[in-house]
Amino acid sequence: MDYKLDQNKIYLFTGAAGFIGYYLSKRLLDEGCKIVGIDNINDYYDVNLKYARLDLLKPYSNFTFIKCDIAEKDKVFELFEEYKPNVVVNLAAQAGVRYSIDNPDVYISSNIIGFFNILEACRYNPVEHLIYASSSSVYGANKKVPFEETDFVDNPVSLYAATKKSNELMAHTYSHLYKIPATGLRFFTVYGPMGRPDMAYFSFTDKYFKGEPIRIFNNGDFDNDLYRDFTYVDDIVEGIVRLLHQPPIDVIPHHKVFNIGNNQPEKLMTFIETLEKCLSKSLNKKVEFKKIFEPMKLGDVPATYASTEKLEQVVGFKPKTSIEAGLQKFTDWYVKYYNIK
DSSP states (O other), X not given: OOOOOOTTSEEEEESTTSHHHHHHHHHHHHTTOEEEEEEXXXXXXXXXXXXXXXXXXXXXXXXXXXXXXXXXXHHHHHHHHHXXXXXXXXXXXXXXXXXXXXXXXXHIIIIIIIHHHHHHHHHHSOOSEEEEEEEGGGGTTOOSSSBOTTSOOOOOSSHHHHHHHHHHHHHHHHHHHHOOOEEEEEEOOEEOTTOOTTSXXXXXXXXXXXXXXXXXXXXXXXXXXXXXXXXEHHHHHHHHHHHHTOOOOSSSSSEEEEEESOSOOEEHHHHHHHHHHHHHHHHTSOOOOOEEEOOOOTXXXXXXXXXXXXXXXXXXXXXXXXXXXHHHHHHXXXXXXXXXX
C-alpha cells in the first residue's frame, strides 16, 4: 500500500498545539504538506509546553497557525471558507477523565459544541476525509478483553467518555446524511516526550523532583492491579498517517471507527517500575518513587486493552513500541527540557 502524502492538499488540524497534534503536524510538515493548525491554547495544563511545541512548528513555511476555539462557530466557518481544507483532523478536545467530574461545562463546550461545529463546517465545505479523536474511555467498564470496535459501548462511566461516544454518534449521523467520509480513532493511553503533564507518567516524574509521593489509585491490590494499554505517540501518528488517505467510501454510511493501542496492556505497577528504571538511566542514579496507595477514582476503569486487528487489516500497521523504549525517550527528554543536572 502507498502511504505517500499529497503535498497539494490542505490539511487542517485542530488541537495543533496539543500533544498528538504537534507530532502529527511535524510529521506532515517534514513531508512537505501544507498544514493549517488551530488551537485555543487553553490553560488546562502548562501553556508554556503548548507554546514550546508551536515554536518547533512555526519555522516551517508550509505551516499556518491560527488561535481559535472550535466552539466559536463563525470563526470555524471563516477558516474553512478561507483555506478550503481537503482533509481535516479534529484533535481539539477537553481531555481527562477526572477533570470532567469537577469541570463538566468545558467538556460540553469543546467536545460536543466544538465537534458539532467541525461537522457543520465539513457539511457546507465538503472534505475528502474527516478524522477525529475518540477514546478508549468509550468502552467503560467492559469486562471482555481485548476491546473490539464491535463491542457494546453504551455504558460510559465518565462525562469525558460520554462526550467521545457522542462524537462517534454525531459523525455517524453526518456521514449518513451528508456523505462525509469520517473516521473515529479510539486512542489508548498515549504517552511520550512533550506529552500532557496531567498524565500519570508525567505527573509522577514531576512529583519525584518535587520530593512528593505519588498517589496510585489501585487500592494497593497488586494481584488485581489496573491494566493499561500504553501507546507511544509515534505509533499513534503512524496509524493516523496511514489512515489519512483511506477514507471509508466503501461503506454506507461513510464512517468507520478504529482502535489505536499497543495491544499489549501492562500492569500499572509494572509501568511505574519501568518509569523508575528509565529515569534512573537518564539521571545516572537510582530512582525510587515514594508511593501512597488509594482506592480507584470515580470514572476510572480497571483495564484498557485494544484489539488492533481492524487497523492492521486496513492499513497493515500495528503499534509496537515497548514501554521500556517509549519511557526512556520520555525521561531523556524530561531531564533535558527541564535542564535537570
